[in-house]
Amino acid sequence: MPQPIFSTDRYKLYPSPRNTVREVFLHEVFVPHPYALVDPPSYDPRGRWSLFVAHRLSDGRNGQLVTFELEADAVRFIERFVP
Numbered sequence: 749m750p751q752p753i754f755s756t757d758r759y760k761l762y763p764s765p766r767n768t769v770r771e772v773f774l775h776e777v778f779v780p781h782p783y784a785l786v787d788p789p790s791y792d793p794r795g796r797w798s799l800f801v802a803h804r805l806s807d808g809r810n811g812q813l814v815t816f817e818l819e820a821d822a823v824r825f826i827e828r829f830v831p
Contacts, residue, residue, distance in 0.1 A: 755805075759813055762801040769796055773815035775822035777829075778804065780811040784831040788814055791828055793821040 753762055756772060763770050773796065779786055788797040795817035802813035816822040 758805055759800070760803040760805065761813060764799040764801070767798045769798055771796070771798055771815075772800075772813075773798060773817045775816040775819050777814045777816075777822055777825055778802065778811055779814065779829065779831070780809055781831040782810045782812065784812070786812050786814060786829075788816075788825070791821070791825045793824070794818055795821055797821065 753760060755761065759778075761772070782801065786799060788799055793816060797817065798815050800813045800815075801810075803810050814822075814825060816825065
């Protein structure tokens with residue numbers, strides 16, 4: 749059964765079925781490529797992570813939102829991600 753849609757102040761979010769937790773962590777990375785393959789485990793995160801299809805409310809742009817529990821994981825993702 750699909751997980752429900754929910755919103756934050758900045759995004760409308762659709763959780764990935766691959767999430768082990770359905771939580772929006774403090775360190776967010778918006779990927780403005782809605783069809784890019786984003787695989788957070790391949791970036792070796794040390795903490796928990798979550799992935800969402802995202803609609804950014806400020807400009808109506810669609811993409812993906814990856815959130816990380818640890819700031820170092822978000823930095824590693826930004827450095828390594830190539831769409």
